[in-house]
Amino acid sequence: AQSVTQLGSHVSVSEGALVLLRCNYSSSVPPYLFWYVQYPNQGLQLLLKYTSAATLVKGINGFEAEFKKSETSFHLTKPSAHMSDAAEYFCAVSDAGNMLTFGGGTRLMVKP
Protein backbone atom coordinates (compact mmCIF):
# COMPACT_ATOMS: atom_id res chain seq x y z
CA ALA A 1 0.00 0.00 0.00
CA GLN A 2 1.18 3.48 -0.77
CA SER A 3 1.47 6.24 1.81
CA VAL A 4 2.85 9.74 2.16
CA THR A 5 4.26 11.52 5.18
CA GLN A 6 4.77 15.25 5.26
CA LEU A 7 7.01 16.32 8.11
CA GLY A 8 5.81 19.52 9.71
CA SER A 9 2.18 20.52 9.49
CA HIS A 10 3.24 24.18 9.70
CA VAL A 11 6.36 25.82 8.30
CA SER A 12 7.18 29.50 8.73
CA VAL A 13 9.83 31.31 6.70
CA SER A 14 10.78 34.92 6.14
CA GLU A 15 10.22 36.54 2.79
CA GLY A 16 13.28 35.86 0.62
CA ALA A 17 14.35 32.80 2.60
CA LEU A 18 14.63 29.26 1.33
CA VAL A 19 11.47 27.19 1.37
CA LEU A 20 11.86 23.48 2.16
CA LEU A 21 8.79 21.28 2.54
CA ARG A 22 9.46 17.63 3.30
CA CYS A 23 7.74 14.61 1.84
CA ASN A 24 8.53 10.94 2.29
CA TYR A 25 6.62 8.20 0.55
CA SER A 26 6.12 4.50 0.78
CA SER A 27 5.46 2.57 -2.37
CA SER A 28 5.89 -1.00 -3.54
CA VAL A 29 6.53 0.00 -7.13
CA PRO A 30 8.19 2.99 -8.81
CA PRO A 31 5.79 5.77 -8.02
CA TYR A 32 4.49 8.88 -9.68
CA LEU A 33 4.85 11.75 -7.20
CA PHE A 34 3.09 15.08 -7.13
CA TRP A 35 3.05 18.35 -5.25
CA TYR A 36 -0.18 20.33 -5.14
CA VAL A 37 -0.84 23.76 -3.66
CA GLN A 38 -4.12 24.89 -2.13
CA TYR A 39 -4.77 28.58 -1.63
CA PRO A 40 -7.50 29.60 0.83
CA ASN A 41 -10.99 28.74 -0.38
CA GLN A 42 -9.69 27.23 -3.61
CA GLY A 43 -9.14 23.83 -5.09
CA LEU A 44 -5.80 22.10 -5.51
CA GLN A 45 -3.41 23.21 -8.23
CA LEU A 46 -0.62 21.01 -9.54
CA LEU A 47 2.83 22.46 -8.85
CA LEU A 48 4.94 19.68 -10.31
CA LYS A 49 5.12 15.94 -10.85
CA TYR A 50 7.75 13.20 -11.01
CA THR A 51 7.13 10.53 -13.60
CA SER A 52 10.41 8.54 -13.56
CA ALA A 53 12.22 10.79 -16.00
CA ALA A 54 14.58 13.40 -14.53
CA THR A 55 14.99 13.18 -10.76
CA LEU A 56 15.01 16.97 -10.40
CA VAL A 57 11.64 18.30 -11.39
CA LYS A 58 10.89 21.95 -12.01
CA GLY A 59 7.41 23.26 -11.50
CA ILE A 60 5.46 26.46 -11.60
CA ASN A 61 6.12 29.57 -9.53
CA GLY A 62 9.82 28.76 -9.08
CA PHE A 63 9.32 25.53 -7.13
CA GLU A 64 11.27 22.37 -7.73
CA ALA A 65 11.52 18.94 -6.13
CA GLU A 66 14.11 16.19 -6.16
CA PHE A 67 13.24 12.51 -6.21
CA LYS A 68 15.63 10.50 -4.03
CA LYS A 69 14.88 6.81 -4.24
CA SER A 70 17.39 5.82 -1.55
CA GLU A 71 15.71 8.17 0.90
CA THR A 72 12.17 7.63 -0.44
CA SER A 73 11.83 11.40 -0.42
CA PHE A 74 10.42 14.06 -2.71
CA HIS A 75 11.08 17.34 -0.91
CA LEU A 76 9.80 20.62 -2.35
CA THR A 77 12.07 23.67 -2.45
CA LYS A 78 12.05 27.26 -3.58
CA PRO A 79 15.14 29.46 -3.28
CA SER A 80 13.35 32.63 -2.23
CA ALA A 81 9.92 32.78 -0.62
CA HIS A 82 7.35 35.35 -1.64
CA MET A 83 4.36 36.46 0.38
CA SER A 84 2.15 34.99 -2.35
CA ASP A 85 3.56 31.50 -1.59
CA ALA A 86 1.59 31.34 1.66
CA ALA A 87 -0.74 28.39 1.19
CA GLU A 88 -1.14 24.73 2.05
CA TYR A 89 1.01 22.25 0.17
CA PHE A 90 0.19 18.60 -0.40
CA CYS A 91 2.48 15.82 -1.52
CA ALA A 92 0.78 12.89 -3.23
CA VAL A 93 1.77 9.50 -4.62
CA SER A 94 0.24 7.23 -7.18
CA ASP A 95 1.43 3.71 -7.66
CA ALA A 96 -1.89 1.92 -7.84
CA GLY A 97 -2.89 3.49 -11.08
CA ASN A 98 -6.08 5.29 -10.32
CA MET A 99 -5.97 7.12 -7.08
CA LEU A 100 -3.80 9.75 -5.50
CA THR A 101 -2.80 9.22 -1.88
CA PHE A 102 -2.13 12.53 -0.18
CA GLY A 103 0.00 13.48 2.76
CA GLY A 104 -1.44 15.47 5.64
CA GLY A 105 -0.42 18.79 4.14
CA THR A 106 1.99 21.52 5.23
CA ARG A 107 0.80 25.05 5.80
CA LEU A 108 3.45 27.51 4.68
CA MET A 109 3.49 30.90 6.32
CA VAL A 110 5.68 33.69 4.94
CA LYS A 111 6.69 36.51 7.26
CA PRO A 112 7.48 39.96 5.87
Added chain:
Amino acid sequence: DSGVTQTPKHLITATGQRVTLRCSPRSGDLSVYWYQQSLDQGLQFLIQYYNGEERAKGNILERFSAQQFPDLHSELNLSSLELGDSALYFCASSVGGRADTPFGEQFFGPGTRLTVL
Protein backbone atom coordinates in the same frame (compact mmCIF):
# COMPACT_ATOMS: atom_id res chain seq x y z
CA ASP B 1 -9.29 28.20 -13.23
CA SER B 2 -8.83 24.46 -13.78
CA GLY B 3 -11.86 24.07 -16.03
CA VAL B 4 -13.57 21.74 -13.55
CA THR B 5 -16.79 23.14 -12.13
CA GLN B 6 -18.58 22.07 -8.98
CA THR B 7 -21.98 23.06 -7.67
CA PRO B 8 -23.09 24.15 -5.20
CA LYS B 9 -20.19 25.97 -3.61
CA HIS B 10 -21.68 25.70 -0.14
CA LEU B 11 -24.33 23.40 1.26
CA ILE B 12 -25.81 23.48 4.75
CA THR B 13 -28.15 20.72 5.78
CA ALA B 14 -29.31 18.73 8.78
CA THR B 15 -28.44 15.28 10.03
CA GLY B 16 -30.33 12.50 8.35
CA GLN B 17 -30.79 14.41 5.12
CA ARG B 18 -29.62 13.57 1.61
CA VAL B 19 -27.69 15.86 -0.72
CA THR B 20 -26.31 15.72 -4.25
CA LEU B 21 -23.06 17.32 -5.31
CA ARG B 22 -22.44 17.96 -8.97
CA CYS B 23 -19.22 18.05 -10.98
CA SER B 24 -18.55 18.95 -14.60
CA PRO B 25 -15.13 17.81 -15.81
CA ARG B 26 -12.83 19.69 -18.16
CA SER B 27 -13.81 19.42 -21.79
CA GLY B 28 -12.35 16.21 -23.18
CA ASP B 29 -11.65 14.57 -19.83
CA LEU B 30 -13.15 11.11 -19.45
CA SER B 31 -12.22 10.42 -15.85
CA VAL B 32 -13.80 11.96 -12.76
CA TYR B 33 -12.51 11.49 -9.21
CA TRP B 34 -14.15 12.45 -5.92
CA TYR B 35 -12.15 13.35 -2.83
CA GLN B 36 -13.15 14.33 0.69
CA GLN B 37 -11.11 16.81 2.70
CA SER B 38 -11.76 17.00 6.43
CA LEU B 39 -9.75 18.23 9.39
CA ASP B 40 -9.42 14.81 11.00
CA GLN B 41 -9.05 12.59 7.92
CA GLY B 42 -7.20 14.91 5.56
CA LEU B 43 -7.64 14.45 1.81
CA GLN B 44 -9.08 11.04 0.96
CA PHE B 45 -9.94 9.45 -2.34
CA LEU B 46 -13.55 8.33 -2.51
CA ILE B 47 -14.32 7.01 -5.98
CA GLN B 48 -13.42 7.26 -9.65
CA TYR B 49 -15.49 6.98 -12.80
CA TYR B 50 -14.10 6.60 -16.28
CA ASN B 51 -16.33 7.18 -19.28
CA GLY B 52 -19.44 6.31 -17.34
CA GLU B 53 -18.16 3.27 -15.48
CA GLU B 54 -16.87 2.92 -11.96
CA ARG B 55 -13.13 2.41 -12.15
CA ALA B 56 -11.82 2.54 -8.59
CA LYS B 57 -13.15 2.81 -5.07
CA GLY B 58 -11.46 4.25 -2.03
CA ASN B 59 -12.71 5.03 1.45
CA ILE B 60 -16.28 5.68 0.41
CA LEU B 61 -19.04 4.98 2.91
CA GLU B 62 -21.99 2.81 1.93
CA ARG B 63 -24.24 5.84 2.53
CA PHE B 64 -22.43 7.58 -0.32
CA SER B 65 -22.81 6.81 -3.99
CA ALA B 66 -21.80 8.38 -7.25
CA GLN B 67 -22.45 8.13 -10.95
CA GLN B 68 -21.18 9.55 -14.19
CA PHE B 69 -23.67 10.46 -16.88
CA PRO B 70 -23.36 10.15 -20.68
CA ASP B 71 -22.36 13.81 -20.93
CA LEU B 72 -19.55 12.90 -18.46
CA HIS B 73 -20.70 15.08 -15.60
CA SER B 74 -20.78 13.32 -12.27
CA GLU B 75 -22.88 13.45 -9.14
CA LEU B 76 -21.97 12.39 -5.63
CA ASN B 77 -24.95 11.46 -3.47
CA LEU B 78 -24.61 11.58 0.30
CA SER B 79 -27.46 10.18 2.37
CA SER B 80 -28.36 9.75 6.04
CA LEU B 81 -25.95 12.55 6.73
CA GLU B 82 -24.05 12.68 10.00
CA LEU B 83 -22.17 15.52 11.66
CA GLY B 84 -18.91 13.83 10.70
CA ASP B 85 -19.73 14.13 7.01
CA SER B 86 -19.09 17.86 7.19
CA ALA B 87 -16.15 18.41 4.87
CA LEU B 88 -14.93 19.89 1.63
CA TYR B 89 -15.69 17.60 -1.30
CA PHE B 90 -13.49 17.93 -4.35
CA CYS B 91 -14.00 16.66 -7.83
CA ALA B 92 -11.04 16.18 -10.15
CA SER B 93 -10.86 15.16 -13.77
CA SER B 94 -8.25 13.79 -16.13
CA VAL B 95 -8.02 12.70 -19.72
CA GLY B 96 -6.97 9.15 -18.94
CA GLY B 97 -7.99 6.74 -16.26
CA ARG B 98 -4.70 6.19 -14.46
CA ALA B 99 -2.95 8.75 -12.29
CA ASP B 100 0.43 7.17 -13.02
CA THR B 101 0.35 7.89 -16.75
CA PRO B 102 1.08 11.05 -18.74
CA PHE B 103 -2.63 11.49 -19.40
CA GLY B 104 -3.58 10.93 -15.80
CA GLU B 105 -2.82 14.39 -14.45
CA GLN B 106 -5.75 15.36 -12.26
CA PHE B 107 -7.26 18.84 -12.35
CA PHE B 108 -9.26 19.82 -9.30
CA GLY B 109 -12.44 21.83 -9.01
CA PRO B 110 -12.99 24.50 -6.34
CA GLY B 111 -14.87 22.10 -4.08
CA THR B 112 -18.24 21.99 -2.34
CA ARG B 113 -18.21 22.78 1.36
CA LEU B 114 -20.80 20.65 3.13
CA THR B 115 -21.91 21.57 6.62
CA VAL B 116 -24.15 19.15 8.47
CA LEU B 117 -25.91 20.64 11.51
